[in-house]
Each structure stands twice: as structure tokens, then as C-alpha cells.
Amino acid sequence: MSTVKSLIVVAVKQHWPLFQLNVNNFASYSSPSMVCDRLPDNGMLNYLRGSGSFLVILAVYVDDIILTGTDLSEISSLRGFLHEKFRIKDLDPLNYFLGIGVLYCDSGVLLHQKKFIHDLLELFASSASSSVVCPLDINEKLKASVGDPFPKPEEYRCLAALHLLRYLKRTSHFGLFFSNSPNLSLKVYCDSDWASCVDSRRSVTGFCVFLGDCLVSWKSKKQLVVYLSTAEAEYRVVSKAAGEVTWLSRLLSDFGLPFSSPIPLCCDNQAALHIARNPVFHERTKHIELDCHFVRGKIGDGLISLGQRCSSC
DSSP: OHHHHHHHHHHHHHTOOEEEEEEEESSOSSSOOOHHHHGGGGTOOSSEEEETTEEEEEEEETTEEEEEESOHHHHHHHHHHHHHHSEEEEOOSOOEETTEEEEEETTEEEEEOHHHHHHHHHHTTOTTSOOOSOSSOTTOOOOTTSSOOOSSHHHHHHHHHHHHHHHHHHTTTOEEEEEOOSOOOEEEEEEEETTOOTTTOOOEEEEEEEETTEEEEEEEEEOSSOOSSHHHHHHHHHHHHHHHHHHHHHHHHHTTOOOOSSEEEEEOOHHHHHHHHOOSOOGGGGGGHHHHHHHHHHHHTTSEEEEEOOTTO
16 A cells, blocks of 8 residues: 555656556456566556656556556557456546545545445444544553453454444544645654553554655554563664665655655654664664664665654654
8 A cells, every 4th residue: 555655646746647447357358367467568567667757657456557657648558458458447537446535636636535434334334323533542551351351252343343433434534635746755753652562561663654745654563572672662663664665765766756865764762863873783782683784774875864853743
């Protein structure tokens, strides 16, 4: 999904047209070859052709296709090729992809899941249920050994699903707005909720990546091991965020778009910043040596620059 969101952001900011195709049958009329196997016959890579002012990008997810680029005649030629080789339903322009609706306005596009949520509510006969602001209290800390268990596991699953549906009903009009401002600079914010799991005491990794003013990638996930200090947990987050921005920078390069480096990666832990800038491995950092090598390598290459997250960020 980060690829899809990044592609849409780039297309909106570069004023590229966005088209949508649907493959009704993956096999071609003449052979059982798949879509991505057949594209090289037309001089196409799996998703990209050309560069600069001549660029066509084809993003395929199972049977859904997004088609965009700078050259309308080449895009039209590719659409004709796909119609000739496969059973293609042309849904132009892009309006609904992988459960995500696309609304256009003068200043950009809004991605939302209103139809997807409505279909879920209809499927589980929950359209008439009341909505809730949040499935749980914001500061609730659940513990495995506290509280009365449900007699049957399926009862808990049904209750959890009901709370989630009620929350989705209230937030169905929310979405991500991608403006058409020309800013395509990358910026990353990361943080760690140290030892937040009350049962395992594992920390939670959290980061978000902005392409210009558009949120294109994020993660919130419990870390695999217990870290004994906030510095260790925070440095692990920095490593994960650096890996994500490395991949996104390569994606933008594939799109033929220059980006300014170093990319600012903002962290609010001074100890983690000191570890990244100190070339000497101390006894207390040897167990995160691979993370240290990776982050320091990206700093040395000039890809990222670590900085303190300010109050205005």
C-alpha cells in the first residue's frame, strides 16, 4: 500500500493522469501467460518504462491495475495492448482501488474507505448500530491475567468485531488528503513506546513517512525482543524507519524523480542520536550492532540525517 499511496501522490503532484483497469481473466486469449509475463513483449518492464518527460508506470495488484505517466499517447497504446491481450475492464479514471475510494478536487485528491466500511456494516447487519469514538478507552492497558474471560472465545471475537464496526461507522468519512503542491521532499518521524506491553514488556515501534505534505507510509508494531533501555528501543525504531525511507527513495528514483538528500529523520531520544553519531561500539550497544551499522551506513552515504524532533513537528 505504500507503493500505491506514493504513486498516487507523485501523480497528483506532477499532474499526471490516473487510470484504472481491471483484469477479468489473467490468462491471455492466445496463451496462459500472465499479465506481467506478457508485458515485456510490448517493450514494457513489469511496471515502468521510460524516464523524464517520457514515462509510463503500470502498478498491478492481483487483478487491479493503476496506469499513469507523462505520455498520453504511450498510455493509450499500452491500454490498447492490454485490451488486445487480456479481458480488460476499463474503469478510467481511477476512482476505487483495493477498497479505497478516490475523490478529486482542485487542490488534490482524498483517499477514503466509505464504501468499503458501508459494505462491511451491511455484511454483518450492523448498519443500524450506534457509533463509538474509539473501540477502547484511550489509556486502557489490557492484561492477559486481569478480568473475567468469556466462556467461549467466539463471544469475545464477536464483541471485539462489534466495537470495531461501531468505530468504523463513526470514522467512515475520514480519509487521507494528498495535495497537488509541488513539494516532493521526504521526511520521517519515529518514536518508541518503551515497555508498553504490560504482559511481555516489549516496546512498540512507531514511524510515519511524509512525501511533501502527504502521509504515505506508517507503522505501529510490537518489537520482537525486550529492550532494557529506551535508547535501545528508540534505536531499533530509527533502524526500521531508515529501512523504509531507503526503499521509498529508490521507488522515487525508479519514477525518475530527484529527491533532496540527506532525508531528515526525526527522533526524540538523545541517547539514540548519540549512538548513531558515535563511531565507537560500547559494551551496552554490541547487541544492536547490526542496527548501528545500518543506520550509520545510511548517514555516511548521505541518505539520511538524524535530528531531534522539535515541539512544532
